[in-house]
Each structure stands twice: as structure tokens, then as C-alpha cells.
Amino acid sequence: CNEACWRIDKVPHRCRLEVSKGQCGVRTGKYFFNLISMTCEKFISGECPNNKNSFPDKDTCMAYCAPKKSPSFCYSPKDGGECSGNVTRYYFNPRHKACEAFTYTGCGGNDNNFDNIEDCTRVCLKAVKKEKNEK
Structure with a gap:
């Protein structure tokens, strides 16, 4: 991170x-x-x-x-990368407003890529909830 x-x-x-x-x-x-x-x-x-x-x-x-809005990379599409590895990672899915598992190949990709669901939630989802509550 x-x-x-x-x-x-x-x-x-x-x-x-x-x-x-x-x-x-x-x-x-x-x-x-x-x-x-x-x-x-x-x-x-x-x-x-x-x-x-x-x-x-x-x-x-x-x-x-604490961020008032989700960082822009939370809205980047899921990107598994360009290598041949097989690692479970988590990304924020803005359509579902949830962090979801995906398979990461080990290199490349983008910043919407977290080691665990807790980090994904902390960075992307909590800020989305704040945005909703402030309206």
C-alpha cells in the first residue's frame, strides 16, 4: 500500500x-x-x-x-496482471460496492489490488460509506 x-x-x-x-x-x-x-x-x-x-x-x-472519498484507483477495473502466477487478491468492485476476490498473476496490474479483504475494505469501502452518509 x-x-x-x-x-x-x-x-x-x-x-x-x-x-x-x-x-x-x-x-x-x-x-x-x-x-x-x-x-x-x-x-x-x-x-x-x-x-x-x-x-x-x-x-x-x-x-x-481519513479520506472523505475513495481514492481514484478504487474505481480501476480488476486487472489480473501479465505473469503466470496464481495468487488470490482482492479488488474493490464499484458496481457492487464491495471488495471481491480475484486471481492475480504476480506482476503488472493496477493499484486496485489488495493482499486481503480487510485492507481493501479499509481503503475503498469505508470511504464510500462516508460519501453516502455525508449526502
Whole structure:
């Protein structure tokens, strides 16, 4: 997801930064946006300056960082690739508004290609639900 997620322009730059754990002073729990899981996760940090991918609570983090719309690659067609492998992967089917299994050959294809259904759902389906709820 790293390469694909860096191209998701709906995720603010601040939320695409690696987690930065300050090591001095009182250590407290904060939240950062994880591009791989596409959700906010807790980490322990000191009082030293962190980078901007640091939020006081999960709700603030998700409100700021979580994509409001599905990334455009979620609407790319299923593409099995160009090699001879046989690997089960998952893609978002916009017609069914669901993540579905497909056979990936191991090379080529497009970014609508996830290792597991959880990642597909997190990246593509949750944003679709948000779009519907905001109308």
C-alpha cells in the first residue's frame, strides 16, 4: 500500500508522514495516521517535538486524516496482471460496492489490488460509506 497510498491526494500531507516518537519528558499516548492500515493508531510519545502526524485522540486524527472519498484507483477495473502466477487478491468492485476476490498473476496490474479483504475494505469501502452518509 505504501506506493499507492502516497498517491492518495485525499490524505493530507501531514497524515502521510512516518510516526515520530519524541523521547524526552513525560510520555503520553497520542495517535498517528497509519497509511498501511488507513486508520489512526495509538503510540507513546515524549514531550519533544514530533512531526505533524500526531493527534491528541483517535477522533481528531480520523476526522483530519481519513479520506472523505475513495481514492481514484478504487474505481480501476480488476486487472489480473501479465505473469503466470496464481495468487488470490482482492479488488474493490464499484458496481457492487464491495471488495471481491480475484486471481492475480504476480506482476503488472493496477493499484486496485489488495493482499486481503480487510485492507481493501479499509481503503475503498469505508470511504464510500462516508460519501453516502455525508449526502
